[in-house]
Amino acid sequence: MNASTAAPALRAVGLTKRYPGVTALDGVDLDVHAGRILSLSGANGAGKSTLVKILSGAEQPDEGRIWVDEQEVDLASPHAARQAGIYTIYQELSLVPSMSVVENIFLDDFASGLLVRRSKLEAQAEALMERLGVDVDVRAAVNTLPLAKQQLVEIAKALKSNPRVLLLDEPTTTLPPRDVASLLELMRNLARSGVGLIFISHRLDEVTEVCDEVDVLRDGRRVGHFDSVPAHHDIVKAMVGDRLENSLSAAVVEGAEGTLGGVATDEVVLRVRDLSDGHRLSFSCDLRRGEVLAVTGLLGAGQTELTECLFGMRETVSGTVEMEGRKVRVRSPREAIGVGLGLIPEDRKSQGLVLDMSASKNMTLASLGSFTRMGVLDHVREAKHSRGQVDELAIKCSSVNQTARTMSGGNQQKLLLARWLTKNSKVLILAEPTRGVDVAAKEEIYRLIRAYLRRGGAAVVVTSEVAEAALCDRVMVLSAGRVVAEASHEEIRSQQQDLLTHLR
Amino acid sequence: MSVSSETASRRPPGLKSSGPTSGGGGKRRRLRVGPQGYLLAVFVLVALVGSWTSEFFFTVRNLENIVVAASVVAVLGVAQFIVVVTRGIDLSVGSVAALSTVITAVLLRQGQGVLVTVVVALLACAFCGFINGILVVYARIAPFVATLAMLSIARGVAFLVQVGTLIVISNRDFLDIFGGRTGSVPNVVIIALIVTLIAAFVMRFTPLGRRLYALGGNPEAARLSGLPVKRDQVMAYTTSGLLAGLAGLMLAGRLSQGSSLVGAGYELDSIAATVVGGTSLFGGTGDPISTVLGALIIGMIGNIMNLAGIQSEPQLVIRGLVILVAVFLTSGGGIQRIRAGLSKLRRGGRSGADGGGPTPAPAPPEPVEAAGRSDLSAEPRPTPPHDSTEGTR
Numbered sequence: 001m002n003a004s005t006a007a008p009a010l011r012a013v014g015l016t017k018r019y020p021g022v023t024a025l026d027g028v029d030l031d032v033h034a035g036r037i038l039s040l041s042g043a044n045g046a047g048k049s050t051l052v053k054i055l056s057g058a059e060q061p062d063e064g065r066i067w068v069d070e071q072e073v074d075l076a077s078p079h080a081a082r083q084a085g086i087y088t089i090y091q092e093l094s095l096v097p098s099m100s101v102v103e104n105i106f107l108d109d110f111a112s113g114l115l116v117r118r119s120k121l122e123a124q125a126e127a128l129m130e131r132l133g134v135d136v137d138v139r140a141a142v143n144t145l146p147l148a149k150q151q152l153v154e155i156a157k158a159l160k161s162n163p164r165v166l167l168l169d170e171p172t173t174t175l176p177p178r179d180v181a182s183l184l185e186l187m188r189n190l191a192r193s194g195v196g197l198i199f200i201s202h203r204l205d206e207v208t209e210v211c212d213e214v215d216v217l218r219d220g221r222r223v224g225h226f227d228s229v230p231a232h233h234d235i236v237k238a239m240v241g242d243r244l245e246n247s248l249s250a251a252v253v254e255g256a257e258g259t260l261g262g263v264a265t266d267e268v269v270l271r272v273r274d275l276s277d278g279h280r281l282s283f284s285c286d287l288r289r290g291e292v293l294a295v296t297g298l299l300g301a302g303q304t305e306l307t308e309c310l311f312g313m314r315e316t317v318s319g320t321v322e323m324e325g326r327k328v329r330v331r332s333p334r335e336a337i338g339v340g341l342g343l344i345p346e347d348r349k350s351q352g353l354v355l356d357m358s359a360s361k362n363m364t365l366a367s368l369g370s371f372t373r374m375g376v377l378d379h380v381r382e383a384k385h386s387r388g389q390v391d392e393l394a395i396k397c398s399s400v401n402q403t404a405r406t407m408s409g410g411n412q413q414k415l416l417l418a419r420w421l422t423k424n425s426k427v428l429i430l431a432e433p434t435r436g437v438d439v440a441a442k443e444e445i446y447r448l449i450r451a452y453l454r455r456g457g458a459a460v461v462v463t464s465e466v467a468e469a470a471l472c473d474r475v476m477v478l479s480a481g482r483v484v485a486e487a488s489h490e491e492i493r494s495q496q497q498d499l500l501t502h503l504r
Numbered sequence: 505m506s507v508s509s510e511t512a513s514r515r516p517p518g519l520k521s522s523g524p525t526s527g528g529g530g531k532r533r534r535l536r537v538g539p540q541g542y543l544l545a546v547f548v549l550v551a552l553v554g555s556w557t558s559e560f561f562f563t564v565r566n567l568e569n570i571v572v573a574a575s576v577v578a579v580l581g582v583a584q585f586i587v588v589v590t591r592g593i594d595l596s597v598g599s600v601a602a603l604s605t606v607i608t609a610v611l612l613r614q615g616q617g618v619l620v621t622v623v624v625a626l627l628a629c630a631f632c633g634f635i636n637g638i639l640v641v642y643a644r645i646a647p648f649v650a651t652l653a654m655l656s657i658a659r660g661v662a663f664l665v666q667v668g669t670l671i672v673i674s675n676r677d678f679l680d681i682f683g684g685r686t687g688s689v690p691n692v693v694i695i696a697l698i699v700t701l702i703a704a705f706v707m708r709f710t711p712l713g714r715r716l717y718a719l720g721g722n723p724e725a726a727r728l729s730g731l732p733v734k735r736d737q738v739m740a741y742t743t744s745g746l747l748a749g750l751a752g753l754m755l756a757g758r759l760s761q762g763s764s765l766v767g768a769g770y771e772l773d774s775i776a777a778t779v780v781g782g783t784s785l786f787g788g789t790g791d792p793i794s795t796v797l798g799a800l801i802i803g804m805i806g807n808i809m810n811l812a813g814i815q816s817e818p819q820l821v822i823r824g825l826v827i828l829v830a831v832f833l834t835s836g837g838g839i840q841r842i843r844a845g846l847s848k849l850r851r852g853g854r855s856g857a858d859g860g861g862p863t864p865a866p867a868p869p870e871p872v873e874a875a876g877r878s879d880l881s882a883e884p885r886p887t888p889p890h891d892s893t894e895g896t897r
Contacts, residue, residue, distance in 0.1 A: 313728070337730035351728055354721035356788055365718055366729040368711040376709050419729065 008088065009034040010055075010165045010198035015503055017050050017220075020406040024050040025061070026220040032165050032196040037187060040200045040208040042217035043239050043442070048200055052169050056088035057081030068164055072470050079138075079442035085164035087442055091173055093154050095102035097143035099456070101125060105157045128156040132186060139186075148179035155186070163197075166190065167198040167219035175296075184210045193207070202465075210283035233435055246498035259489060260446055260461075261453055261473035269458045270427050272310070280481030281305045283319075287427065292449065292459045297478035299353020303462045304346075305481060307431050310460070311343045312336040323426070332445050337366060342420030344413070346431035347402045352416045353404045361388035363418040370422075389418040393448060428452065434468065446471070542833045543797055550804045558811035566807065572758070575696035576601075576751050580770055581777030582796040583747035588722045588778050589707075590623030590740045591787030592640060592647035592663065593853055596654035597748040598770035600632045602763065603662040604752020606676070609671035609762025618677045626749045632658055633745020637738030662764035670763035673756055682757020692754045696796070699747065703792035716740060720787025727896045776802055781832045788874065801830065 008033040017025040025047045026423045032038050042048045053059040055066075057075040066073055072221055075082040081088070095104045102118075103110075108276040125138040142150055151171060158166055168187070187210055191197055201207055201503075207214065208229050216224035216238035225240030270287040281302050295304055308314035310321075312330040321328055328339040336343070346349035352363050363386050364371055371382045386400040393414045397407055399441045404412060413433065422429055430449070434442040447457060461472055469475045477485040552864045554561040561567075580597045587594040604625045610620040632654060639650035673679065684691050706711035715736050718726040727733045755766050781798030783790025805826050 311728070333728050334730040334732060345728060345729055351724045352721070354718045354725050354788065356721050357718065361714065361718075365714075365726070365731070368714055372711055375711075377711060377714065379709075 006033065008032055008067075011067045011070075012055070013065050014056060015051065015061045015066075016222060017054060017059065017061050018084045022408040024220050025054070027064070028217065028220070028222045028486055030222070032198055033213075034164070034194050034196045035191050036212040037191050037197040037199055039211035039214045040217065041202075041204075041207060041214060041235055041239060046217040046239070047220040048217055049106035050167075050220070052088065052167060052200070055081065055086055055165075055167055057086075065253055081466075082161060082163070085162075086167065087158040087161065087163035087165070088167040088419055089151070089154050089158060089171060091170040093150055093153060095150060095157075097496050098141055100141055101129070101136060101138040101145075101153050101156075105138075105154055105160055107157070108161075123246055125156070125433055128159055129153075131159065133189075148175055148183070151175070151183070152186075159190075165196045165198065167200075169200050170202070171199075172201050172203065173302075180206065204235060208232065208236070213252065259473075260449055260471040261290070261292040261489065263453050264473050265289045267440060269323065270460075271320075271322040273320045275306075275309050275321065276317055277305055277309050277314055278317035279305070279470065281481055283307060283309070284483075285476065287458050287460065289456055290453050291474065292453055292461060292472045294472035294475045295465060295478055296463055296466055296469040296475060298464070301478040303431070303464070303478060306478065307343070307346075307429055307462050309477045310336070310339060310429055318407060337423065337425070340424075340426035342366075342423060342425030342428045344416045344420070344428065344430045344433055346414050346435065348409075348416055355405035356403055358401045358403055359390070359395065359397050359407065362415045363400075363422055366419050366423045373458075385422065386418075389421065393418055393421075393486055398478055408441070410444060413441070413445055414448065417445075417452075421452070427459065428457060429462065430459060431462045432464065433461060434463075434465075507726050510776070516564075540794060541779075543794055543801075543830075546780075546830050547797055547801055550801055550808070554804055554808045554811075557808050560811055561742070561808065566811070570800070570803050570807045571693050572690050573807075574799045575690075575692045576754050577756075577770065577773045577777055577803060578696045578796040578799040579699050579747055579751040579754065580774035581781070581799045582699055582792050583751070583793065584771075584774035584778045585781070585783055585790060585792055585795045586703065586716070586740050586743045586747075587647070588720075588775075588783055588785060589787055589790060590737055591723065592737070593651065593775070593785065594633075594636065594741065594744045594748075595648065595651040595743065596632065596658055597751070597774050598767040598772075599655045599658035600629045600745055600748035601666075601752035601755060601767040601770060602748040602765070603632065603658045604629050605756040605759075605762040605766055606662040606666045606671065606764055607762070608753060608756045609673050610665055610676040612670055612673055612678055618675065618681065621678065622753060622780065625753060626746055629752065630742050630746040633748070634738065637741030640741065641734045641737045659764055665765055666762060669852065670761045672891045673760050673762060679757055679760060681758065682753050684757075688701040692758065695750070695754060699750065700792055700796045707791055712736070712739070717788055764806060768871060773799075773802065776827050779826055797832075799836025802827070865874040882888070 008031040010030070012028070012030040015025050015028045015030070016023070028047065028051060030038075040048055040051065050059070054061050054075065057078040057080050060076065066075060068084045068086065073080075075081040075084060075086070078088075096107065099107070100334075103119050105125050105128065106121050122138055128498050129136055129138060129152070132152055132155060134149065134156075136145065136149055136152070142153060145153070155166075171183060175183065184206065187197055187199065191212075199207070199211060208231075211229060213228070214224070214226040214230060214235060215222055216226075216235060218239060218241055223241070224235070225233070254259070265288055267289045268286045269289050270285075272286075273284050275281065277284045283302075283306055285293060295303060295306060305314065309316045310330070310337055312332045315331075322329055322337045323341075328335075330336045330339065330341070333343070349355060354365065357365075360383060364382050368377070371385070383400055389395070390397060390400060395407075395411050395414045397411065397416070404415060407415070417428075428449075433449070434445055449461075453459060461469070463469050473489050475487050475489075476483045508612050510778050520595050551561075561741045563637055563807060580601065584594055607625045607628055608621055611624060612618075636647075636651050636654050639653075643650070668669075682691060682695075686694060707716070714732075715726065718729070719733050719736055723733060751770075752767070756762055759766065777799035778787060778790070778795050779798070780801055781790060781794035781796070783795060802823070806819065809822060814822070
């Protein structure tokens with residue numbers, strides 16, 4: 001009670017941020033109290049990352065005001081945000097790998113001043129690391145330290161400037177469980193020392209373990225505020241909303257029953273045997289028509305390598321691939337597409353779409369040959385086909401000539417799906433298909449995958465969300481490039497905990 | 505009846521384009537049409553300045569001078585465009601054109617027929633472009649460096665082949681084709697026009713053109729869509745070399761000589777034409793016709809300064825400045841940026857005035873508001889909980 005009646009360390013009112021075609025934040029209010037840990041929860045695309053960008057000064061809100069200790073601040077740049085006392089630690093650390101711990105901690109200070117007293121800085125750095133309870137050689141280069149310790153260096157760097165508010169954006173995602181526990185402990189200590197913390201994690205058990213308050217975002221709005229730690233179910237309910245309760249998205253967030261597939265036949269479409277890139281990866285699978293197979297694992301467990309090998313983006317040194325019983329060679333994406341594969345890449349902006357091209361052109365990019373007449377593009381037929389896809393997939397756009405850049409994440413994802421539907425691909429590889437799209441679009445994408453399967457397609461979903469994997473007909477868990485566990489959809493429910501232990 | 509309904513349905517777009525109406529949609533539409541609109545505006549503006557500078561500007565002879573001089577740059581500009589659209593650059597176009605003039609002169613002096621000469625010269629130049637492409641795609645040398653080397657090599661080879669300063673071309677047939685006229689129109693203009701139209705057609709109506717835009721817009725996406733990106737890239741450089749060779753033939757016809765010294769600086773003119781035409785050096789945008797407009801604008805500027813009797817050194821300075829302005833307006837999104845800057849200034853000024861006012865204190869946030877509040881969990885709705893602060897804004 002005491003903590004929350006005092007003036008908040010950070011208060012934001014009415015934060016609004018619009019991007020072309022989407023309102024990412026819509027009048028969000030936020031209070032962070034000194035000495036308390038606030039969780040910011042929300043499904044992918046709920047507006048968390050936009051809020052983080054605004055609070056860290058990376059982007060400016062269209063509307064809204066922010067106070068730090070009752071002093072209104074203008075977070076015009078990351079530097080200004082730090083000056084104001086808000087320090088953000090991103091999932092991807094911003095350290096210079098080849099420099100030492102000391103140098104990294106005091107990097108900002110090197111911008112001014114001529115001479116550096118190395119011994120003095122080292123003493124300060126050691127004091128900081130001690131405060132964090134870490135034993136580390138401050139003269140060691142950062143890239144020689146394990147990830148968890150690098151993160152602590154980042155936190156030390158933040159503490160050096162005595163921040164009022166520390167924002168931790170998914171700090172636990174890449175950590176093994178032991179380090180997660182100690183990080184949470186450290187967060188509690190920091191809170192006790194009077195810092196206000198904002199913690200973002202999609203693992204609800206971590207949220208309920210460490211946080212004092214929970215704010216839930218959905219579709220760019222704050223839809224729930226809990227002054228004390230609520231039950232998982234309440235958070236999930238706020239995250240997905242009434243409309244999507246009992247939907248697949250809700251199932252994903254909550255880890256409940258739900259299925260994406262269920263129409264698998266016996267006919268094997270894709271058979272992979274001992275596919276290897278010559279390093280860690282070794283993968284085999286049988287994918288049947290109508291089946292959706294999930295491949296999941298911790299970050300860096302080999303999902304990227306697998307996707308790239310399957311789609312011919314990375315050289316494979318051994319192993320065989322059969323499509324519909326015929327042995328095929330896939331040495332380039334072009335060949336992969338030729339044999340009937342399609343890829344919806346993890347990063348649709350940098351790998352999937354030509355952002356400055358129209359929706360229509362993006363949809364037909366892989367099948368230009370079928371839109372020509374005597375070597376000349378038939379714009380009329382192309383436009384007609386594209387309009388058909390827009391209707392069928394319910395793509396929201398002003399016309400098929402709208403540039404892909406100005407469309408929302410979910411709709412961009414649909415453009416890629418349309419590209420492979422246009423190409424009549426037999427097997428789709430979907431890498432993190434719902435990352436960065438809002439809950440409604442997520443539901444829509446699930447619906448489309450389902451429709452694709454029912455039409456006789458087959459899909460490999462490479463995902464880091466275990467609950468999303470659990471929607472599929474079959475789940476394979478990768479670790480260090482190998483399948484360490486496999487479960488059918490019926491087994492997943494009972495074994496989800498086991499799968500999780502394989503993950504961590 | 506059906507006719508009238510059709511005209512009625514066609515009217516709205518016409519109305520929209522006729523004037524920027526007050527609606528937000530109208531504004532966005534105008535911005536989107538931007539680059540080409542500004543290019544035309546610059547074109548007209550330069551022409552107006554020309555007519556105002558000298559009464560000779562709008563004479564047939566002067567206009568012909570401009571167009572003839574610009575036609576070589578136009579062809580080189582199209583060559584450059586095809587590479588630039590793929591995110592590349594071709595610094596060797598001027599040298600390759602020089603090589604083309606020398607090969608032509610040498611072969612004609614040896615008594616070869618015009619057809620053989622032209623084919624050999626073009627093939628040799630296409631080969632230079634092909635080498636550029638191989639260096640960029642397979643040796644992974646940055647386009648700037650690879651074509652810079654070719655710039656040096658091609659000019660050196662041209663010098664070695666010509667043995668001496670220059671070779672005069674006296675073959676009448678050749679001079680008739682590349683230096684003559686059809687009717688009253690100089691042939692070089694016709695060639696440039698045909699090249700432009702073919703390039704425009706290819707870029708807009710063929711899969712190759714679409715692939716080149718995709719390749720420049722996002723190479724990774726193009727590759728993952730199964731496009732033959734390597735082949736297309738080599739194709740682009742080869743075409744660039746071929747067109748540079750053609751520009752060389754046009755130069756040889758006009759100057760009646762082959763020399764390793766001609767065409768120096770044309771690589772920069774061709775790049776200038778491309779960027780003034782609104783093509784981004786980051787690839788994926790622009791079109792050949794705009795590039796040719798760019799070449800004409802640059803040609804007009806030079807012509808106007810000649811008419812005004814400006815010395816050649818100040819000319820260089822002015823030309824550079826004009827190119828900067830034109831590029832800022834067409835491809836740099838200049839107008840939008842100026843507008844955004846102005847509105848930011850205005851906003852900054854206003855908030856500054858707020859801060860400096862007599863009552864600067866922002867309403868202190870009501871801290872008690874959130875205390876003991878957990879009702880939202882029961883009924884998730886988007887109501888902002890801080891109603892009172894809402895009023896103070």
